Amino acid sequence: MNKTDQYFLSSNPRPKKELTLIKAVASPLAVLVSMLFVWWFVCKFGIFPSYAMPSPEDVLKSFREEIIVGRLVNDITASLWRVVIGFLLSSGLAIPIGLWLGQNAASRRAFLPMLNFFRFLSPLAWIPFAILWFHIGDKPAIFLIFMAAFFPLVLAIMSAVATIPSIYFRVAYDYNYKGFELLTKVTFPAVLPQIITALRVIYGIAWVVIVAAEMVGCQDGLGYGIWEARNGLRLDSAVCYMIVIGLIGMGIDRILIQFTKLPNVRWGYER
Amino acid sequence: MFDGVMKDNQLNSRLSLNNVSHSYEDLSVLQNLNLTVKPGELVVLVGPSGCGKTTLLNILSGYLKPSSGSVERVGIIRTVYQHDGLFPWLTVKENISMGLRLIENKSQHENELRELIELIHLQGFENHYPHQLSGGMRQRVELSIVIAGDSDILLMDEPFSALDYQTRLRMRVELVRLLEKRPRTVVFVTHDIEEAVQLADRVLVLADRPSYISRELQITSMRPRNPTDDAVVEASKAILNEFGLQVTEDDKNKL
Numbered sequence: 001m002n003k004t005d006q007y008f009l010s011s012n013p014r015p016k017k018e019l020t021l022i023k024a025v026a027s028p029l030a031v032l033v034s035m036l037f038v039w040w041f042v043c044k045f046g047i048f049p050s051y052a053m054p055s056p057e058d059v060l061k062s063f064r065e066e067i068i069v070g071r072l073v074n075d076i077t078a079s080l081w082r083v084v085i086g087f088l089l090s091s092g093l094a095i096p097i098g099l100w101l102g103q104n105a106a107s108r109r110a111f112l113p114m115l116n117f118f119r120f121l122s123p124l125a126w127i128p129f130a131i132l133w134f135h136i137g138d139k140p141a142i143f144l145i146f147m148a149a150f151f152p153l154v155l156a157i158m159s160a161v162a163t164i165p166s167i168y169f170r171v172a173y174d175y176n177y178k179g180f181e182l183l184t185k186v187t188f189p190a191v192l193p194q195i196i197t198a199l200r201v202i203y204g205i206a207w208v209v210i211v212a213a214e215m216v217g218c219q220d221g222l223g224y225g226i227w228e229a230r231n232g233l234r235l236d237s238a239v240c241y242m243i244v245i246g247l248i249g250m251g252i253d254r255i256l257i258q259f260t261k262l263p264n265v266r267w268g269y270e271r
Numbered sequence: 272m273f274d275g276v277m278k279d280n281q282l283n284s285r286l287s288l289n290n291v292s293h294s295y296e297d298l299s300v301l302q303n304l305n306l307t308v309k310p311g312e313l314v315v316l317v318g319p320s321g322c323g324k325t326t327l328l329n330i331l332s333g334y335l336k337p338s339s340g341s342v343e344r345v346g347i348i349r350t351v352y353q354h355d356g357l358f359p360w361l362t363v364k365e366n367i368s369m370g371l372r373l374i375e376n377k378s379q380h381e382n383e384l385r386e387l388i389e390l391i392h393l394q395g396f397e398n399h400y401p402h403q404l405s406g407g408m409r410q411r412v413e414l415s416i417v418i419a420g421d422s423d424i425l426l427m428d429e430p431f432s433a434l435d436y437q438t439r440l441r442m443r444v445e446l447v448r449l450l451e452k453r454p455r456t457v458v459f460v461t462h463d464i465e466e467a468v469q470l471a472d473r474v475l476v477l478a479d480r481p482s483y484i485s486r487e488l489q490i491t492s493m494r495p496r497n498p499t500d501d502a503v504v505e506a507s508k509a510i511l512n513e514f515g516l517q518v519t520e521d522d523k524n525k526l
Contacts, residue, residue: 167356
């Protein structure tokens with residue numbers, strides 16, 4: 001073993017910048033506090049009428065109310081359920097289709113224009129169809145999330161597969177990886193880092209779409225909560241729902257980020 | 272298929288090209304190549320970049336079918352690439368296990384794996400991923416994969432070209448040592464004349480596109496060789512001459 005080897009062995013395989021807790025928390029906290037201050041300031045000096053601009057105190061009060069009534073928790077579970085089902089359905093279909101299209105140039109040529117076409121259709125355009133086909137309840141919302149997530153996900157995975165360095169397939173040829181084994185042992189792990197990134201983006205889209213999807217055809221959910229607040233001119237309640245939507249969105253993204261820390265996908269983010 | 276006994280001598284490999292030509296559309300790359308590699312021989316093909324060396328290796332490995340001519344190939348063939356020949360999502364251990372795919376007996380697999388890691392001096396790195404290793408270490412892992420199990424013929428596509436000079440010198444010695452322990456038939460492609468004459472039993476000089484073999488040199492001195500050994504220097508001179516790169520006394524006097 002020579003000197004360089006020793007160095008590699010003794011050093012941390014993943015050198016990280018030391019970021020102290022204070023540094024990591026202090027600056028975002030400062031931004032948050034200033035934002036709250038600006039909000040408070042705008043309300044205090046009556047730049048907008050109070051019915052159009054609820055103050056931080058109003059929102060806090062409304063939070064307490066919603067939690068005591070139990071409506072907020074109910075709406076959170078309803079929305080999460082729809083997003084998770086829509087997300088699973090679209091990724092369950094999009095990942096295999098994306099893998100297949102990525103490997104098969106002929107079918108890629110055939111399907112690409114159609115996929116691109118649907119990608120540019122706002123999922124909200126499907127609302128009338130969603131209601132006519134699936135009536136009310138969970139189904140139309142799940143359908144809209146599916147329509148929003150499926151096309152960009154297929155395209156992302158397809159292009160990831162199509163750009164796998166050809167050397168991996170030459171190595172695979174040397175070691176007799178063929179057919180299904182080639183797919184699971186070479187193609188899939190080669191694009192896994194990009195799949196994880198695509199899933200994070202798609203989840204973001206799904207979480208944005210759920211609000212709009214629940215404004216029609218639903219009797220509960222976070223989007224419905226905002227719609228109801230609007231109808232009752234209770235913008236304090238609407239802001240309280242908006243805060244919850246943002247926080248849950250961030251929280252779930254934190255969970256998805258954990259997948260990028262798996263040792264066998266680190267390579268995709270480090271070079 | 273694997274018969275359970277490690278082959279320690281590759282005397283039953285066969286590799287030859289008969290009148291092989293290849294072209295990509297209008298571009299003729301190889302022209303009427305004839306080459307027979309004897310079992311256990313280390314043949315180095317040396318030529319300028321873009322002269323079709325990689326095409327030739329792809330034809331030898333069977334990855335590419337030649338436009339005309341025939342290839343005779345007996346034995347398991349594996350290739351060492353310049354870089355990225357390891358799967359980045361597998362650890363060192365898992366990558367080496369690829370070379371042992373045909374060994375089904377678990378304890379034999381484990382033993383062989385341990386022996387290979389010791390052979391390339393990478394104990395302690397079994398669970399590292401390729402991106403956590405230096406370039407030289409990665410190429411050592413590649414060498415261990417291709418000599419793993421029951422391979423017969425090794426094709427090497429500029430395996431050390433991406434390394435710095437000192438590491439390259441060290442890797443040449445390493446390759447000689449590995450082949451001493453596990454003899455294989457080797458076709459080694461490089462643009463590096465010094466590397467060619469340091470390693471080869473036989474050097475084939477490839478002329479520019481469309482490539483043909485313009486010169487053949489036998490080097491019989493014992494390996495490992497220094498770049499400064501007489502036989503190595505002599506052979507280098509001959510190849511430099513062949514490429515028209517040897518500086519003559521005339522050139523020196525002109526300046």
